[in-house]
Amino acid sequence: xxxxxxxxxxxxxxxxxxxxxxxxxxxxxxxxxxxxxxxxxxxxxxxxxxxxxxxxxxxxxxxxxxxxxxxxxxxxxxxxxxxxxxxxxxxxxxxxxxxxxxxxxxxxxxxxxxxxxxxxxxxxxxxxxxxxxxxxxxxxxxxxxxxxxxxxxxxxxxxxxxxxxxxxxxxxxxxxxxxxxxxxxxxxxxxxxxxxxxxxxxxxxxxxxxxxxxxxxxxxxxxxxxxxxxxxxxxxxxxxxxxxxxxxxxxxxxxxxxxxxx
DNA sequence: AATATTGTTCAGCA
DNA sequence: GTGCTGAACAATAT
Numbered sequence: 001x002x003x004x005x006x007x008x009x010x011x012x013x014x015x016x017x018x019x020x021x022x023x024x025x026x027x028x029x030x031x032x033x034x035x036x037x038x039x040x041x042x043x044x045x046x047x048x049x050x051x052x053x054x055x056x057x058x059x060x061x062x063x064x065x066x067x068x069x070x071x072x073x074x075x076x077x078x079x080x081x082x083x084x085x086x087x088x089x090x091x092x093x094x095x096x097x098x099x100x101x102x103x104x105x106x107x108x109x110x111x112x113x114x115x116x117x118x119x120x121x122x123x124x125x126x127x128x129x130x131x132x133x134x135x136x137x138x139x140x141x142x143x144x145x146x147x148x149x150x151x152x153x154x155x156x157x158x159x160x161x162x163x164x165x166x167x168x169x170x171x172x173x174x175x176x177x178x179x180x181x182x183x184x185x186x187x188x189x190x191x192x193x194x195x196x197x198x199x200x201x202x203x204x205x206x207x208x209x210x211x212x213x214x215x216x217x218x219x220x221x222x223x224x225x226x227x228x229x230x231x232x233x234x235x236x237x238x239x240x241x242x243x244x245x246x247x248x249x250x251x252x253x254x255x256x257x258x259x260x261x262x
Numbered sequence: 263a264a265t266a267t268t269g270t271t272c273a274g275c276a
Numbered sequence: 277g278t279g280c281t282g283a284a285c286a287a288t289a290t
Contacts, residue, residue, distance in 0.1 A: 001268060077268045112286045114269060
């Protein structure tokens with residue numbers, strides 16, 4: 001389930017493998033994954049172009065092309081990027097396959113087809129259309145924006161963190177992780193937090209996201225005191241020895257420590 | 263072999 | 277408008 005840190009890892013991988021190379025050939029497979037453009041049109045728009053830079057907004061990876069277009073990818077629950085050299089066995093579930101001038105290929109794969117590929121002229125318009133809030137790791141995102149978004153909201157913390165129109169990029173796993181590291185119960189109402197606690201939530205959010213990107217880029221090993229390693233009912237909390245419980249909160253399977261998350 | 267899973271969108275309800 | 281719930285989507289693992 002690619003969330004912000006996972007998509008950032010894809011972005012780094014994309015930068016390493018796919019920037020500034022001519023796209024010799026593009027194969028797009030017709031399916032619901034490719035949105036707003038036909039597979040054939042996407043192929044011909046990409047062929048001969050190249051990617052000049054990449055950006056990320058929440059869970060969306062945005063690749064700019066030399067013709068000032070934007071290939072925007074969302075990875076749903078099972079989407080991924082894969083670069084490879086030899087042809088070998090044909091990969092399954094590929095929706096977009098790009099062959100570069102050095103012979104390497106980049107495959108966008110998504111077995112469950114909940115992901116999405118867009119080809120856009122204007123990123124601002126796209127983000128607006130998708131009703132995406134700010135990306136929490138962008139430089140211009142600060143506490144006052146976070147506080148303003150929380151103002152007057154009565155929903156629980158988990159729902160708040162996962163609402164893409166408030167903050168873009170946090171899903172089921174990382175909302176649990178942020179609240180676990182902070183020691184607050186996911187069902188606590190946002191308006192019941194003191195200003196101090198709200199500030200701590202803001203800081204914890206940024207910290208967990210940033211650190212997770214770091215861990216992922218260095219081999220995917222997370223510290224033992226991360227809930228991520230214990231997302232199983234009745235496991236032992238790595239921070240206090242309490243019990244980890246699963247409960248459906250905000251419509252998602254949520255894990256939290258019944259001892260230290262109040 | 264039925265069921266849970268999982269992000270997003272949308273529909274429905276109080 | 278807000279907050280909540282559930283359905284739909286697809287494919288896989290159990």
